Amino acid sequence: MKTPILLTGLSLIASLAALAEFQVAWAEKIKGTTAIDSTSADVDDDGDLDVCLIHLVDEGTVLLNDGSGVFTQSPTAAPLPAAGAAQLGDLDGDGDPDLFLATHLGPCKVWLNDGSGNFSDSGQSISGSYSRVAVSLADLDGDNDLDVVLPANSPMSGSTVIYTEVWLNDGNGVFTDSGQQLGSAFAQSSTVFDVNGDTFPDIALSINGQNKLWINNGSGVFTLSATQLGGGTTFDIQFADLNGDTFPDAFVADGFNPPFADDNEVWFNDGNGTFTNSGQSLGDGYSFCVVLTDLDNDSDIDAVVGNNTTQPNEVWRNDGTGTFTLAPVTLGINNAIDIEAADFDGDNDTDFFLAINGYPSELWNRVPVNQGGPIKDSGQRFGSSSASCLAQGDFDGDNDIDIAMGNGGGIVRILRNNGAGQFRDTPNPLPNGFGNNNGAIGAGDFNGDNFIDLLVVNNPRGGNADLADRVWFNDGTGRFTMSPQLIGAENGGCVAIADVDGDNDLDAIVGNAPYGFGAGQNRIYRNDGTGTFTPYDALGTGNTRGIAVGLINNDAHVDIVVGSIDLPTTIWFGDGTGNFTDSGQSLGTGNTRAVLLGDFDGSPGLDVLCANSSGGSKLYTNSGSGTFTESAQVFTGNNTTSAAAFDLEGDTDLDLWFGRGFFSNPDQLWTNDGSGSFVLETPTYGSQTTEAVIAADFNGDGDMDIFVASQAGDHILWAQGAAAVQAYAESFGLTGTDTEPFEDPDLDGVSNYEEYAFNMNPNLADSAVIGNFATATKGLPVFRVEVNGSNRAFVAETIQRIGADVIDYRLEAATNLVFGAPPAGITVTSNPFNANYQRTTYRYDIPSPPPAHFGRFRVLYSP
Structure with a gap:
């Protein structure tokens, strides 16, 4: 529970000093780490495509598009329930898209749209409590409404029966089980498409084994086809005419851990729904999904493939005959478990929304090559990551502290600080090997170029992890390049950085933490000064989770403390050359x-x-x-x-x-x-x-x-x-992350710190510019050029918070568009109208005769 905070600046500061109360100054706007599906439609009837982002464990989110491909969390839509998959479609015939949720280990749900993008549960409980990670909507029985295909990839508790179900819609969004049981197999996904040219939608099931094709008789009754369509660990099958013969062919996305081969495949259709393997083996990644679209505008269908963590999401170009080659274009390295392809930014080409499990989801746009294309990361992030470790440093050289965040899937996020404690992902996260977890990160200048580098210590996520630790060299702007050296093959659980051998470069002390409670050998990585490390055994064994370095015994040599979960903490004395002796002390029991x-x-x-x-x-x-x-x-x-x-x-x-x-x-x-x-x-x-x-x-x-x-x-x-702005927002009834300085809970384009600066209501869309300045008590500032004969002046009229240390009001002027500090000669006059606010005029007389001058008035959040 928060301690009450008074709204006056002095009282607030005194409260913080006395109580040491912290406030949330930043948090990722959209929560959740278990994204598993995304589906798009115009849910709020404003003419652009919105997205419902679905999480397997966490709550899902309705993301509204502003028309240019910029998405924000809906301020009115309820959080969506956790599910294994979802699809948008008009289920009740009222003209707006509703949401069918295939629940993981629970009955499936229908959530109906009110036409404005607000969804509510219809109350139906559909099917049993199977594990489901896929759903398909289509008119299966020809009655002009959307029916549903529900594959399952595990049986209900206490049962060994598993099959795909077909549920039929009565036209009002009420579903009835057709009674069909399509096979008995672990189905990862379903795809509905007319494969045999009879105009009826058929069903392809992606299976952990031989994939299955079920043919529709036109009334929604399905018969198993004898045709082959690949077999392995298939996660997705998509259809399009790949070889130019007008028949829908199949691209089969398979997943399997290396070194086992289970490559993606292309199967050609003879027009009657019989498929033949083209013989292509496309890539060796663990593929989750595929999207088929013409990416290079050559009138044939290419493929975008979503792969597992640390494996690039790939683009495969078609030569027009159905033969694919890997393009030198990727859509990041985070595991795209689903890709939604649509024109999200309104420029008449295909963009890609990646639902990413374990990390924030992403939007990638088609843009011209001279703008960073053909496919470019929009920079938008939706959701969060499952963190395992942290390191800090000014990675980009802008004199503030950034964050390196290690995660459970082996990819390190670099969070760049804007100087005010607000963080944003850089576009190039750091992959650390397939199957690895990040156990710890050490930061320091390892190669002597005065930039902060990273040593990422890894442990296994899966059986194919290489366990090698990796060094990443910084170019000074926060862009990192991986060293070719792979160090060790242990279960790294912690790391400390120090010059242990007195040669004026930074070495690493790595604690080994085997999975469970086993013991491993701790090690020291000795640096040669260029960032090349030589490991050697030291500091005993154990399941080590903590290491600290300092001058402990007053001899001016670096000493080390080793903490474990299975053994007492030990103290090791250094001799200054990199050798350490156990002091014989045992602190605690583990x-x-x-x-x-x-x-x-x-x-x-x-x-x-x-x-x-x-x-x-x-x-x-x-x-x-x-x-x-x-x-x-x-x-x-x-x-x-x-x-x-x-x-x-x-x-x-x-x-x-x-x-x-x-x-x-x-x-x-x-x-x-x-x-x-x-x-x-x-x-x-x-x-x-x-x-x-x-x-x-x-x-x-x-x-x-x-x-x-x-x-x-x-x-x-x-x-x-950060508490001044948050306390102000709380006084208007806002709570939680809606009170944060950079949030805009009323969606009027004015963030909370600006509402605070201009005496506006952060809980009401009131983004009006000041009218009559002589009587104004709130509003956005006015900035103008005042002309008096040959003289010119920049004038800003603003409402100003009195004594607001966290707000910086600035009139800036320059002879070009590169603005710096406010120029000398600005005059400021103020007229208080209550205890907290005043009307303030900033004036800058432009030198005469003036060169070209540019001016602007800004309010910065500067706690």
């Missing part, structure tokens, strides 16, 4: 997920904090010579996964933030009195299954903020300097 070194008690020597998943975290104080004693401090609460030490209150002692995962426990803030005695502060923070935390000044206000990365994708920046 269950340690992270270790911190810091002066927690104000006495000489670095102390050790063991963040434990059970038994409570423990503090061990240093005698000054590297001998440790357990403190009497009791930290309540289990399930700690990570921790950060930082000076919260500016009193020079270290406070603690405990990130707690496992079952969505709230994070904890413990404040230190300077002697190593800690008090748990209230409130606790969130319930986001925290995996990693970093403390730093992300928004540039001089206070320490906390970046929290969540396994569930609820990544949050907790900041002390």
Whole structure:
């Protein structure tokens, strides 16, 4: 529960200093990490195509298109229930698209549209509780309404029976089981298409085994065809005339882990629904889906294939005869489990919405080659990722702190900070090998070029993981290139970066964390100064989850603390050349997920904090010579996964933030009195299954903020300097992420911080420009050129918040379109009209005789 905050600037700052209360300063706007399907239609009747994004476990989202291909979460639509698949179509005959949801392990649902993109449950429970990840809508029985095909890929609990069902629509969106049971097979997807030219839609089932084709007699009754259509681990089959003979051929997308071969295939149709394998083996990726469309405008059908994590999503070009070659164009490397192809930006070509599992979904646009085409990442992201680790650094050289976020699928996201603690994905995430998880990330200048590089330590996600750790070199702009060196083949669980051998370059200490509770050999990677590492065994064995580096025993050599979940924490003394000796000390009994070194008690020597998943975290104080004693401090609460030490209150002692995962426990803030005695502060923070935390000044206000990365994708920046805008938004009835500074909950094009700056209502669309400035109390500023004979001046009239430290009002002028700091000579006059706001005029007299001048008035969020 939030502590009440007064709206005056002084009272707010005092409240924060006294209570150390953090507010959410940034979070990913759309949640969820389990996207599995997307479907598009004009759901709000505004003439463009919108998207329903479906998640297997998380809530789904209705995304509204502004007509130019820019999507925002609908402010009025209810969250969509979790499902394995969904399709939009007019189910009840009222002219707007409704939503059929194929539920995973539950009855399927029909959600009806009110015509404005707001969906509600019709109350139907369709079919049994099968595992479903596909659904198809089509008029199967010729009565001019949409029926449904429901494949299943596992039986109901307690049963061994599995089959695909056909449910018929009565025209009003009410469905009845036709009683047909199409085979007994694990169907991954269904495709409805007239394959034999009789005008009736047939059904192709993608199966873990021999794929099946069912022929429609015209009344919605299906008979199994004897034709072959591939067999393997097929996830998708799509039909189009691929060889120019006017008959619909089949592109079969198969998935299988390397080194096993199960390549994608093309099957040619003889016109009667009999298919022959063309003999092509297209790619060796684990393919989930395929879209068939003419990408290169040569009047034949090409293919876009969605592949598994770290494998590029591919474009295959057709030569017109049905022979495909791989094009040098990709649609990213995140696993596109579904691709929706349509003209989303209104420019009369095909764009691609990628539903991505484990990472944010993406939109890719067709654009001219001279604009970055033929297919370009729009930069839009929808959803989140399942985080496993974090690193920080100014990766792009703009003097703020960015984030590298490791994830469960082996791809590192680079989140670029705009300087105000607002983060955005860079377009080139870092893949770290098929089958790998990111266990930890170390950041530092490994090759001596003064740019922050990354060492990504990996562990297995699947049986085909190479487990190799990878070095990524930064060019200084935040673009990374992978080193050809693959280091080690262990189960990396943690990493620390330091010069352990005294040769003035950064080495790495890697903790081995085998799956489960086995023990592995820890290692040191010695750097030759160019970013090439030589590994050697050191620091014992164990299931190591935390490593900390510092000067522990007062000999000026780097020492190391090793924390494990299966063994006590150990202390290793360095000799300055890269050799370490076990001090013989055993701290605690294990269950340690992270270790911190810091002066927690104000006495000489670095102390050790063991963040434990059970038994409570423990503090061990240093005698000054590297001998440790357990403190009497009791930290309540289990399930700690990570921790950060930082000076919260500016009193020079270290406070603690405990990130707690496992079952969505709230994070904890413990404040230190300077002697190593800690008090748990209230409130606790969130319930986001925290995996990693970093403390730093992300928004540039001089206070320490906390970046929290969540396994569930609820990544949050907790900041002390963001509360003014949020408190203002809360005063108008807004809650949660709708109060964040850069949100626009009333969809009037004015973000919350601007509403705060101009005394507007963030919960009401009121984006009007100031009319009569002499009497105005709110509104957007007026900016004009004032002419007096040969003299010219830029004049801005604005409503201004009094004492608003987080808002920067700026009149800028330049002789070209490259604006810098406001010029000298600006005059400012203000007239307060209440305790919080004033009318302010900014004036800049342009030098005479003037060169060409450009001017603008801006309001920046600058906490």
